[in-house]
Amino acid sequence: MHSALVIGTGLVGTSVALALRAHAVTVHLRDADPEAVRTAASLGAGTARPPSGAVDLAVVAVPPPHVARVLAGLQAEGVAAHHTDVASVKAEAQREAVALGCDTSSYIGGHPMAGAAHSGPLKARADLFEGRMWALTPTPDTGTETLNTALELVALCDAVPVVMEAVAHDRAVALVSHAPHVVASLVAQRLEHAEEREVSLAGPGLRDLTRIAEADPGLWMDILGANAKVVADLLEELGTDLGRMVTALRGLAGDGPERADGLAVVEDVLRRGRTGRARISGKHDTRPERFETVTAVIGDQPGELARLFSDADQAGVNIEDVRIEHATGQPAGLVHISVLPGLAATLRKALHNQGWRQR
Template sequence: MDAAVMHSALVTGTGLMGTSVALALRAHDVTVHLRDVDSAALRTAASLGAGTVQAPTEAVDLAIVAVPPPLVGRVLADIQAEGLARHYTDVASVKVEPQHDAIALDCDTSQYIGGHPMAGASRSGPLTARADLFEGRMWALTPTADTDTETLNMALELVALCGAVPVLMQAAAHDRAVALVSHAPHVVASLVAMRLEHAEEREVSLAGPGLRDLTRIAEADPRLWLDILSANAGAVADLLDEVRSDLDRTVVGLRAIAATDEAKRRSGAEVVESMLRKGRSGRARISGKHGTQPERFEVVAVAIGDQPGELARLFADVERAGINIEDVRIEHATSQLTGLVHVSVAPGLTVPLREALQARGWRLR
């Protein structure tokens, strides 16, 4: 396939995703035109340097539709009717519904390819946008039955300019996959977080990093997630049915462990241990950085104060030691203005890192 070169683009929808795409393209000197029914969001995105609010005077190379899934088909039909671009894509988090809508609305699907960058944030809006939001992230591309090769190439160029990793798949396969790795987990996280809404303050005060990690995604905008779940409701419901069956078995196992009969206790323990082992095995399958196989890292825990710049100073000292940070997790102390920074590094580097940090006055745990 011939390589495509993008000189101009139109981004319709200036929320987190659209503005982030626009900022990434502007970083590569692509001329970006912005469009949004929300004039305040449009002005904000433009003020951030994401592009111009002026309409293009000729068809751009690629139009990126960055609106909620139920709106993708209609917006695509409208901008195709205006002849605003030579090729079209979207960044919606589900793909079957937009593709069906595009066909039903007689869009030119030869010039359209679905897209979904696997990136985001708990808060929406242009002010949360970042040019590097997609760096190293997977970006699913879902061609229609007649997507033109040039359109595919232009979408691949978009993914490359955003620093992401392309994955081609069918729309239905994509929706089943995101139900598994994103949509159903969001529902489960929200269900766990629901238990906290009316809990006693003393109970909630005992929450640690495990609960924070588990419920972090429950912070996201409920209206946005209702759109996402509504567009993929069947696949998510199927998965939650399976989770419910597993949960029912686990509850029975736990009840048995609480019994006085020793045989029941042993039987219940086997059920619960099997669940925990399978959970650990499944967790190990999650990809590492850039979609690679998961790696085993070693961790150095560093005590850190709440003063401004402390985290940056720690990272700088790790860099001076000539060691790359593979991952980082921050654990805040409940009642003190301190915390622990868990720095993950490649195996064999913990000893030199500990020595280097201790030499610079850091307290290690």
């Protein structure tokens, strides 16, 4: 790949452009917002000048409802040999592309499983996709050269390609992303009018559960609108499960014969939830391992986290995972460091010798 055109200079589009520029690909930028293009160009993502001829690949980085229309316009221009997109819903765009008469042999859908709570070119990073899954959804007549060009794009972004049908992709992302986002928002909205005392007791569990609810509602309206039926079906199933759980908990709260039934249902849900959670890949896309945790108290000063990691490195202990728990209203927090079994004692001793307070 020598040249590319990125249409849409938000977080994902600009990150794709930065990744391609890191491999010396000539990147041209286009966006309905001239300021977004100027910002992306100033970050080194490419040039706002139009290409003088057809580029190797056009990357459509616009919201799902606009993908097919933009694709049709690009093909009418003849600006690229091959086309892909990075929208999070695939089947609807593929159907609309066919309805608009697009040449689907030079088009393949794409969806990098990476992003952030906040959008815009200033949040873009060349390494945003490193190690992340990148779904590719060919049309029935996607050409081999188009598929290979998309695979090269994924490789240049250091991501991991997964080829699947568009409908299967939309079911998968509804399960692992879209429905969970709705659930996180439903839980988070319960905090809107809660007493300050109640919110102050929030711990890392609630923060983890509701983190994705910070995302831009406008962006998510586009995503949910494009995959509404699949998400609705999943939430309906979840609603049935919630109703069963409510009945079980009410039985558990009583003293009658319903208590034993309630106990069995609640225990079954918790057990199956733990089993399901264990299926999520761990580090390097492997099965999750059992780690030991060392917890250090850290102050809110510049360089403290770097110093903690450096002290762990000096002890010869690799940090497998890390979680930071901020103390509400206090200039301090807890850093929970996950290490392989057998190394926790070594790390605790090293941190103690360096003066770190531990829990």
